[in-house]
Amino acid sequence: MLPDAFFAGPGLDRADHLRFDEEELKRIAQSPAARELVWSEGLPSIDQDGRLQLQPAQDPQLFLGLTTDAPIFSPLQDEFADAWKAFGLLAILDPADSPTFAAALSLARWHARHLFCARCGHLSDIVRGGWSRRCPACAAEHFPRVDPVVIMIAEHEGRLLLGRQPHYPPNRYSALAGFLEVGENLEAAVARELKEEAGIEVDRVTYVASQPWPFPSSLMIGCHAMARSDELTIDINELEDARWFTRGEIQEALSGALSASFQPPPRAAIARTLLEHWLQLDEADSAP
Amino acid sequence: MLPDAFFAGPGLDRADHLRFDEEELKRIAQSPAARELVWSEGLPSIDQDGRLQLQPAQDPQLFLGLTTDAPIFSPLQDEFADAWKAFGLLAILDPADSPTFAAALSLARWHARHLFCARCGHLSDIVRGGWSRRCPACAAEHFPRVDPVVIMIAEHEGRLLLGRQPHYPPNRYSALAGFLEVGENLEAAVARELKEEAGIEVDRVTYVASQPWPFPSSLMIGCHAMARSDELTIDINELEDARWFTRGEIQEALSGALSASFQPPPRAAIARTLLEHWLQLDEADSAP
Numbered sequence: 001m002l003p004d005a006f007f008a009g010p011g012l013d014r015a016d017h018l019r020f021d022e023e024e025l026k027r028i029a030q031s032p033a034a035r036e037l038v039w040s041e042g043l044p045s046i047d048q049d050g051r052l053q054l055q056p057a058q059d060p061q062l063f064l065g066l067t068t069d070a071p072i073f074s075p076l077q078d079e080f081a082d083a084w085k086a087f088g089l090l091a092i093l094d095p096a097d098s099p100t101f102a103a104a105l106s107l108a109r110w111h112a113r114h115l116f117c118a119r120c121g122h123l124s125d126i127v128r129g130g131w132s133r134r135c136p137a138c139a140a141e142h143f144p145r146v147d148p149v150v151i152m153i154a155e156h157e158g159r160l161l162l163g164r165q166p167h168y169p170p171n172r173y174s175a176l177a178g179f180l181e182v183g184e185n186l187e188a189a190v191a192r193e194l195k196e197e198a199g200i201e202v203d204r205v206t207y208v209a210s211q212p213w214p215f216p217s218s219l220m221i222g223c224h225a226m227a228r229s230d231e232l233t234i235d236i237n238e239l240e241d242a243r244w245f246t247r248g249e250i251q252e253a254l255s256g257a258l259s260a261s262f263q264p265p266p267r268a269a270i271a272r273t274l275l276e277h278w279l280q281l282d283e284a285d286s287a288p
Numbered sequence: 289m290l291p292d293a294f295f296a297g298p299g300l301d302r303a304d305h306l307r308f309d310e311e312e313l314k315r316i317a318q319s320p321a322a323r324e325l326v327w328s329e330g331l332p333s334i335d336q337d338g339r340l341q342l343q344p345a346q347d348p349q350l351f352l353g354l355t356t357d358a359p360i361f362s363p364l365q366d367e368f369a370d371a372w373k374a375f376g377l378l379a380i381l382d383p384a385d386s387p388t389f390a391a392a393l394s395l396a397r398w399h400a401r402h403l404f405c406a407r408c409g410h411l412s413d414i415v416r417g418g419w420s421r422r423c424p425a426c427a428a429e430h431f432p433r434v435d436p437v438v439i440m441i442a443e444h445e446g447r448l449l450l451g452r453q454p455h456y457p458p459n460r461y462s463a464l465a466g467f468l469e470v471g472e473n474l475e476a477a478v479a480r481e482l483k484e485e486a487g488i489e490v491d492r493v494t495y496v497a498s499q500p501w502p503f504p505s506s507l508m509i510g511c512h513a514m515a516r517s518d519e520l521t522i523d524i525n526e527l528e529d530a531r532w533f534t535r536g537e538i539q540e541a542l543s544g545a546l547s548a549s550f551q552p553p554p555r556a557a558i559a560r561t562l563l564e565h566w567l568q569l570d571e572a573d574s575a576p
Contacts, residue, residue, distance in 0.1 A: 008473040016484060103471025110470070113428070114406040121404035121411065131469075140401070144470050148436050148507050181419075182398070182432050182505050183391025185296040185498040196304060207495035210473040217470050219436050 005211035005222070006090070006268040011099025012065030012072060019063065019128040028071045029060040036060055036073040037104055042081035043089055044074070044104050050094040052101060062107050063129030064100055072100065074130075077108040083215035084167075090268035098268075099212065106217035107131075110144045113216075118142065149218045150189045151177035153274050154202060156227040160250060160278065161198060162262070163234075163242030172263040175271035176242070177220070190223050198242050199233025202226060208277055211270040220270045224278065250275055293499035293510065294378070294556040299387025300353030300360060307351065307416040316359045317348040324348055324361040325392055330369035331377060332362070332392050338382040340389060350395050351417030352388055360388065362418075365396040371503035372455075378556035386556075387500065394505035395419075398432045401504075406430065437506045438477045439465035441562050442490060444515040448538060448566065449486060450550070451522075451530030460551040463559035464530070465508070478511050486530050487521025490514060496565055499558040510558045512566065538563055 018025050028034060034057035038045040045053040060073035093101060107130060117124045117135035124133040124142065133142045153175050154161040162173040178193040180186070187205040194200050202225040211220045234242050245253075245262065253260040254275060265271035306313050316322060322345035326333040333341040348361035381389060395418060405412045405423035412421040412430065421430045441463050442449040450461035466481040468474070475493040482488050490513035499508045522530050533541075533550065541548040542563060553559035 005473065007471070008476060010476050010479065011471060014469070014480065099471045099476065101471075103469070106470035116404060116406050116409035118402040118404050118406045118430075121409040123409065142406075143435075143467070145433060146436055146468055146470055147431075148434055179431070180434055180507060181302070181391070182394035182434055182502070183295070183299060183387045183389075183500050185293065185500055185507070186509075187498070188296060188298050188387065191298065192302065210475070212471050212473055214470070219468060219473070221474075 005209045005270045005273045006095060007098045007102045007212045007214070008210070009095065009099050011103065012067060014065040019131050025063060025129050029057060029063070029073060031071070033070045034060055034073060035070045036075055039075070039077055042077070042079045043086055044101050046089060046093055050092045052097045061126060061130055062104070064104055074104045074108055076111055078112055080105070080109050080112070080216070086215070087266055087268065091266070102212045102214040105214035106212070107144055109216045114142060145217050147218050148180040149177055149213070149220050150180055150186060150193060150223060151175045151220050151270060151274070152190045152194065152223040152225050153278060154194055154198070154200060154225045154227040156230040156244065159230070159244040159246050161200070161227065161242060161244055163197070163239040166240045169263060172265070173245070174265040174269065175274055186221055186223065190225055194225060197235045197238045199231070201228045203228055209270060209273055222270045222274045224274070247279070251279060254279070293497045293558045293561045294383060295386045295390045295500045295502070296498070297383065297387050299391065300355060302353040307419050313351060313417050317345060317351070317361060319359070321358045322348055322361060323358045324363055327363070327365055330365070330367045331374055332389050334377060334381055338380045340385045349414060349418055350392070352391055362392045362396055364399055366400055368393070368397050368400070368504070374503070375554055375556065379554070390500045390502040393502035394500070395432055397504045402430060433505050435506045436468040437465055437501070437508050438468055438474060438481060438511060439463045439508050439558060439562070440478045440482065440511040440513050441566060442482055442486070442488060442513045442515040444518040444532065447518070447532040447534050449488070449515065449530060449532055451486070451527040454528045457551060460553070461533070462553040462557065463562055474509055474511065478513055482513060485523045485526045487519070489516045491516060497558060497561055508558045510562045512562070535567070539567060542567070
């Protein structure tokens, strides 16, 4: 059984057929039932129950989808918080609303950064309820980006490789990660990143779980890989440190014990899901 | 054991550290050893052995990586063939060269379609050996796109769902597919696409294999899903037809028999890999 990652799940009914029906979408946006997300400090706001805050639609530019009660929109935005500022909010966001939160954040940010046609340089128009931009000069159509990122734990003789970047909180260690490039599949990207960042070769790569990550618009693809050796050559341009952790150390860190040898990744990060999944697998293997 | 898909594998050593070393990259590009891809009719050319055709570098704009013999570049291009024109070439392309073929095609095409800064509309500059463009006006940096696509076979009581699009060759049926959107993970995208295109609900989604698909720059993520029922509601805007095929029908189609009830996807398509993998699994299940 694969684990659930944060930001994963169906979220709203995206009702994508409505994106192609300009008249109907306009009617819906102007209906009294239409609601829009409230934004604050560069993020969609949530109420005290951890649910997305909604208000009657005033600037319904981006059509996010339908609930049983209402069509949901978001206004356009100019300013966006980064992931580090969002973690407080993510700790209390209801998982049921997290896909909508992620879609709104990525989509609004994509528009703010893609006002102009990359093909000809002309200002482009928002079309299809915000799910595309069309250039009135050259007719090129541009779609929101989703950037695949591989994020992986490498295993060697029962220990896992985790690393830390300089901007992490003190003593935080997490899974290594990197953008997948054109001409690669998942397995090739995982092997390349582990070779580049830690100097290790891997044999078997297994998909574990995936998660949209709206800072700004990644698809995190979580994998497990078996390393051929534990000899590390760390790329100090990418990582401040990387080392191997035992099952006991990981268990202790995830339990939140003060004596833990490192701080694990936070709840909303798929790196934590990868560690939890690995501990479960290991338990299943050693069960009688 | 997961199957290998075409275009998958490590390909060249991408030597990404060289992208950040402008002086060294310039020296390499001007060295007598430097080679570049030859292009013809919108595709990288291949020789009679199915290998990528190379010539001394004349316009080494895009740095693809290193072989043991030479650094490999590609010139920029204006015209590109689509997938249907490429299938003849793909049938004879050496799999070892396919990741480089895919990277060159996607990268060259991305540059041709992204000359201008999407943030401010100014003409941007090629930097990092072609792996990024930087805007001299607003300093925004733009990276090549990789668009994740989910492609999946749905199973119900031992039969598989395949569909056909109007532009397919006669009687060709293949796996259903669609672009993953912001705010979705793999499993949610598979469930949404199967619901939208075929009207079925699915329970379990499993990753099988992935493949870069350079028409223009997709990452095809191949999955298997278990359908809750076999009652179809086909979206005729997306599909001309969709139906359930038995194991025997799929086996016969893949064997190339003239009596086959449908034409399967061609060799280079991951849809074919998904079908081959499913037949193998099924055999393993029914083995004594």
